[in-house]
Amino acid sequence: MTGFWTRMAGRGPAEVVIAGVPVGPGSRVRLRPRAQADVFDLVLDGRVAVVESVEQDDEGAFHLAVTLDDDPGRDLGEARLPGHRFFYSCEEIEPLGEQDGRPAPARVLVAGIGNVFLGDDGFGVEVARHLAGQAGVPGMEVVDFGIRGMDLAYALQRDYAGVVFVDAAPRGLAPGTLTVLDPELPDGAEAQASVETHGMDPVRVLRLARQLGRLPARVRIVCCEPASVEEEPFELSAPVRAMVGEAAGLVKSLVMEMIAESATPDARDPAPTVR
Template sequence: MAGRGPAEVLVAGVPVGPGSKVRLRPRSQADIFDLVLDGRVAIVESVEQDDEGAFHVAVTLDDDPGRDLGEARLPGHRFFYSAEEIEPLGERDGRPAGGRVLVAGIGNVFLGDDGFGVEVARRLADQTPVPGVDVVDFGIRGMDLAYALQRDYVAVVFVDAAPRGHAPGTLTVLEPEPPDDDGALVETHGMDPVRVLRLARQLGRVPALVRVVCCEPATVDEALFELSGPVRAMIDEATNLVKSLVMDMITESGRPSSGDRLPR
């Protein structure tokens, strides 16, 4: 596949996009997969475009215990069909119409304020979950985060400590520019959001909406196992800020533009 297609495809007048439930109706019946999958219920993960400009709907089976492997774009759990080969069921799997959002806590909890993002992720994970929003403490696992971005997330919020010359505890929201894929190898140790995005681009995709919530640290270069006072005092405010950003991104990702839908 060459890359992402429109956000939705119209099938028999019904908008079908990430999270839509469909029944598979393979036309060719040419191989064992067509025979086995005919009539099965699947979940749309994305609409993608091949090198020749044709659009295909990527799906995972609703009852597949390895569905998360399909979401991670691994073979054997993810299938492609044209709009003519799916029957919309008019249901979604609980995610917002615009697709899923990832909140990624980043940082090293053994380096004092560098654990800010991890603490915010933990605080969010303890609250009532929002359908379609995944909150994950990635710590220093930059490679895992880059691979997670290959799933059907339409938006991601990175939460990280970053020195920007402000007073300790200052919160800043950044909207980074999409990274260029210059072909250079990316160092995967101790990755910051920019490196994660560059690696994700090399792997195949980056969510359309990206925000970074930064907190100015007091120190990140000492072996401290707790946050400083100024940073800890901002955890609640940062948590609320992330929740507000997520809701804004859900609204923005679900707002169709003139090129968002492909008629059948």
């Protein structure tokens, strides 16, 4: 095994070109793990790192060994000790170039949630689909999470400036009424938040995200009053469907507000408290 690592250490060019920018030892980069990365990589998403070496595996693929720019134990990574040195493919690296470590542009996640088999409960999913077919707001990322609460909690570990949930929620109003909520996350008796694998409770998702280590500073929920959440028909009711376009416009406005707020440190909202 020692011979293998010795052989690997001697492989690879002095630098590679990523997005037209030469990247090699000493280059500052931003980490962008691929969509199917593990939880640990998600925590590192958006972090600034320094390239230590460019290495090539036996199949000819290039990998960059990096250490985190703000890691107090960075010297351990430079000494090739585990836990402080990470490997990423060229596709997972964003050269900083002239930006050289400036904060990354703000990103806001729009999460469409709900069960499409329960009538109007699929409102959030339909709004996400509507937004995906339109010209987006720079920095806005739209994802149809459906009832995948666990996936959403892990997605919130990325460096989002904010998140907008889109959901159907009965509040005793006329069907189709839109409401924007600032979630108040209550204290819980249980020590650990739990999320069903195939369930979606926004409050539980937010609490789990907090326990995993990160929760966006800005959280809004765009709710639509449902007319029916029965198993049939498998479609939105007329008053709810009529509000899909308006809800999409409202979501875009909220996203633009969040991105503008994130650019002004004094205007930042505190992250919701989850105990």
